[in-house]
Amino acid sequence: MKVYEAAAIRNVAVVGHGGCGKTQLVSAALLAAGAVNRLGLVDDGSTVTDFDEEEIARKHTLASSLAYGEWQKTKINVIDTPGFANFFSDARAALRVAEAALVVVDAVHGVEVQTEKVWTEAAALGLPRIVALSRLDRERSSLDRALATLHRDCAREIVPIQLPIGEEKGFSGVVDLVSMTAATFTPDGRMTVGQIPDAMADQAAQARTALIEMVAEADEQLMDAFFANGTLTQEQLTEGLRTATAASKLFPLVCTSGLRAIGAQPLLDALVTLVPSPAERGFATLDAAGNTVTLKADDAGPAAAFVWKTIADPFAGRITMLRVVSGTLTSDTAIHNKTRDTSERLGHLLALQGKNQTHVPELRAGDLGAVAKLKDTHTSDLLAEASTPINVAPIAFPEPVLSYAIEPKSRGDEDKISTSMHRLQEEDPSIGYSRDPQTHELLLSGQGQLHIEVTVAKLKRRFGVEVLLKPPRVPYRETITMATEAHGRHKKQTGGHGQFGDCKIRVEPLPRGSDFAFENDIFGGAIPRQFVPAIEKGIQDARMRGFLAGYPMVDFKATVFDGSFHAVDSNELSFKMAGSLAFKDAMTRARPTILEPVMKVEVYAPSDFAGDLMGDLNSRRGRIAGMDTRGAMTVIRAQVPMAEMLSYEQHLTSATGGRGSYHMEYSHYEEVPQTAQAKIIATAKAARAGHAELEEAS
8 A cells, every 4th residue: 555745644534413414425535536436335234434333223423433545646534423422522532633624514404513512622623624515415405504504603714615506406516616617527426627607607706706805814915915906816815725724714615415426526625735734734742841732744753653542343352543643653563652651562554444454564644544452552542662752632531421220131241241341441431331339230321322322232242242221320429518527436356456546537528520639637646647548548438438328429628637546456447447437427517418410401403392392491400501593493502400311312302203302411510409319318228228138138
């Protein structure tokens, strides 16, 4: 396979709302580039970038995948990302290693909830963005309506560089406003370039003038030239558009249909011409002091690669997906994992075309690729020479927001569950897996019901492990509302050495999100220094078991300030017990309370249902934060306790006839009303009693 210099590489993350046509468009672009020989689905229902069995079954992208094609002697790496909120962390990781985002927007629906989210994420990273208006061949598709939603919800600087030829089913090509030519397409995607249709000449001239004005606005020198001459030269327009796009001052819009492969070649032209290469834009790294330093891709620099995704393949083992930050990686060489301070050996380096792997002798700076069977390397790790003064900030993965208890269908599968879940957590760090310390149940946590269902399906398909899901669990927390002092003494006398530990602690509330803090405020040797960590361990263990309903106690500080010890009988275990007893004593006076997670919810539904949906959210203890009307649709924003949202998906489907959708993400914790607290405590006590009876019976 051909090796590419950094200047001849473009890395593009394809992002957008679920169902907007991203995967179809990627397939059309790869066909135009000659990387694949057919459009859309193959016989097994897969596409180049949607090949996982769950993706085929659900007909949606559920994980980012990498593909590439060559266009104008340039390698274009495209990362097809999921559009569902539950899998947003995959899109976030893809944006970290791309030079630009291709934001795909449905020409029928315009900007949708997830579109805004990916736009904001790309903006936070300073990424250039190109908008691909997709599905222009559908009924009720409209450039003008979609552009209005883009200007309202994303940026005023989004400007068409193409116009569609024909409408809806009559969409047959695009007018290029930069070259002022028309490209028309046959049903199999072949393109013919010619003159602009006479009927569109005036419209194209007006749109080109608007484009020239927007390009001139983005640069002072071009603005002076525009005022002096009334227009820009072709060279000034081309170079000005490229510079403004790279600087995120303008966001070009192109017109496409992935289903009919219309606009694929002009889209590839735009990616090559307007997206900066890794040699131009560089990659954000950290110096020794933690300051951000942009490192431009250089083949001759020290070898360094950032791991942005891991795939758990039951046959090939772990596949590690890399962005080469600097230097050149070669097969069968040793490299250091700076994140974990371990040594790795690179086996065969791979170029990925979806699930298909091609061995390559080397990967150069700026390129995306993969390597199989690394021992200790995970997502967000940096592989580099040990002496290389480069670090990279880890990818931020969200904490799980919803938990289900799971149990194996077969008794012997519990060990297999742990092994398999560990593999899946390597692939998706936003999954949580733990054992409830009170009930000893296995808990599977994720970003929502769909996320958990997909994880369970992967367990079965990939690893042959079937589990039963129990009703979702709300991750309540406990905290204190006032400061107090407490005393804990553990004394036990047996034959020989006894046990003695004695401590006094002070507890005080901390702000929300502070978790737990411990301080040693002992003077004069009342407790020897070596026993203080044991007191902290006792408090830690006790707080994780909770006080009211068995949920972890958070957002408080414990300070040990006094105590006593016995020269013979005191040991670490004694002071650990004393710390636990002191915690329990403190909780009797610190007015503990229960906290619940509150979710930021966005509901997207036809406007006819808005009143009923708002009333329903209010009945779920929700607080309405705002409402926007988008054509015939309404977006309702609210904050709602998670406990009230567990059955919302079924309700929304029923209430809107399947026309509504929503997504939610964690916002914050707040105190549960007293009436609800009593129910939570009673339920927890009943669960503990039931579990105790089962243990006795067994």
